[in-house]
């Protein structure tokens with residue numbers, strides 16, 4: 001579903017990617033980890049077509065992002081949901097208007113249909129009753145839930161989550177990860193979750209890829225990751241043994 005082939009990218013002489021190759025199958029969820037500044041957000045921007053590769057290819061559902069233009073790019077982007085780092089909402093719009101925004105922009109649905117869809121999605125993320133509150137009137141966890149609803153409201157086939165739990169307390173963060181997992185079970189999207197919350201996220205993903213020094217340094221299932229002996233992986237992941245379906249931390 002998503003294929004990244006030998007991707008190179010640098011900014012002002014700073015080589016962020018030196019040949020990234022990664023494949024994510026349809027319906028699979030991948031955790032993307034690595035130190036701050038290693039290029040996780042930049043990689044998601046390449047997958048969504050917001051950034052173009054200097055060298056190499058990003059192929060989404062059989063189409064090379066760099067070659068897709070105009071209406072085809074719009075229709076490909078419409079199938080993709082992006083929860084940005086920071087999960088920002090539009091401050092001048094209430095929760096309902098924020099979640100309705102992509103439907104109003106991208107679809108020809110009637111106001112009544114949009115309302116029904118938005119209410120349904122807000123219920124799914126546990127925000128019923130907060131529809132008419134403004135971002136400044138709700139907690140950080142609720143902002144993330146609303147941003148998640150906005151990303152999911154168009155029924156995306158691909159979901160990109162950039163640090164969905166940053167800034168949240170551990171309990172709220174865990175609730176967001178569980179919400180992402182339940183949304184995945186319901187919608188079966190193909191997903192990438194960028195995260196530093198290794199212990200929580202390893203419990204819900206199929207595979208993990210770690211970026212380091214401009215390449216995919218290590219790749220495998222969460223349980224394989226827990227047993228990799230590579231010192232870079234060990235330093236980063238710590239002494240935890242975690243696998244899909246259950247978290248068994250040894251720390």
Ligand SMILES: Nc1ncnc2c1ncn2[C@@H]1O[C@H](COP(=O)(O)OP(=O)(O)OP(=O)(O)O)[C@@H](O)[C@H]1O
Nearest residue numbers: 011014016034035036037038039040041042043085
């Ligand atoms: N638009 C840009 N212009 C110039 N440099 C950029 C741009 N976007 C990213 N970079 C640089 O690319 C590198 C990777 O940035 P990126 O935001 O992808 O890191 P990250 O892995 O997401 O980090 P974090 O975990 O802190 O979010 C950084 O050195 C950053 O300064």
Ligand SMILES: [Mg+2]
Nearest residue numbers: 040041085162
């Ligand atoms: Mg980032």
